[in-house]
Amino acid sequence: MADAWPLSSFPIGFYRPRIVGTVFDGGPTIFRPGQLARVDGGGWWEMELDGSKITTQAQRQEWNALMLDAEQGVGLFEVPYLQETPEIHTARSQGAVALGATTVAIQRLSGGGGWSIGRGMVFEVDHPTVGKRAYMVKRQISNVGSVDTCEVRPTVREAFADDTPLNFINPHILMRIDDREGDAWPRFDGTWGAETSVRFVEAFGV
Incomplete structure (x- = not known):
């Protein structure tokens, strides 16, 4: 593509x-x-x-x-999207996310409770139709265990399913x-x- x-x-x-x-x-x-x-x-x-x-x-x-x-x-x-020190952690979506959404529930995987989703962090979703898109965390809304619900920008470009990989390591x-x-x-x-x-x-x- x-x-x-x-x-x-x-x-x-x-x-x-x-x-x-x-x-x-x-x-x-x-x-x-x-x-x-x-x-x-x-x-x-x-x-x-x-x-x-x-x-x-x-x-x-x-x-x-x-x-x-x-x-x-x-x-x-x-x-x-270049970063001075690339992130090394992996994550996935917790629950489905709709087209145009501004919030994403993010389940932290590698690193367990040793890392959190912070303001200004960027992750990629490789959407099936519109390809690789990056989203920046505006703020954390809530935290429950290993799941951070975050407000993001820009708006979600294409709906994606529960358990979709979220690439914090090398977003494109x-x-x-x-x-x-x-x-x-x-x-x-x-x-x-x-x-x-x-x-x-x-x-x-x-």
Whole structure:
């Protein structure tokens, strides 16, 4: 369905993940994706990967191929949500979760009672139809034993069943390149070197 964005081939210098489309500062909500019904009230992910250096012809050719894969916003990529210290714990859903939900009951597995679900933590659900989506914990609502019921953003993209794995270790998001001005195509200097930046927006209508 989608290829993973090759960070190992193009390490980044700067990284900016964010959830947009919700009001944080009293200002107006900005809507970028066209399929607003899927994101109404919960925002969507955008991600900027900056500072990747291209120094060899092989890298130039691989980058060209990635731009062709992107197909002017049609191509899909699984983009990782990076963490300074990746989580090592596993979890699953406790009970079914509906499309558009803003709360998820999370059963902690590995680590038992030695870890808890905290504000700002991010996990992935690999949905059967809309693919890999990431959710950020806004707050913990309740805790009963190994189950934390949490408010999350953005809203749940597709209903999922009880006992669905929740990936806190290496979350990914299904995204498209947002490059209306063609800036993702690199500008080379006299030595055929370039530094690239690419911006992604969460994919809808997949």
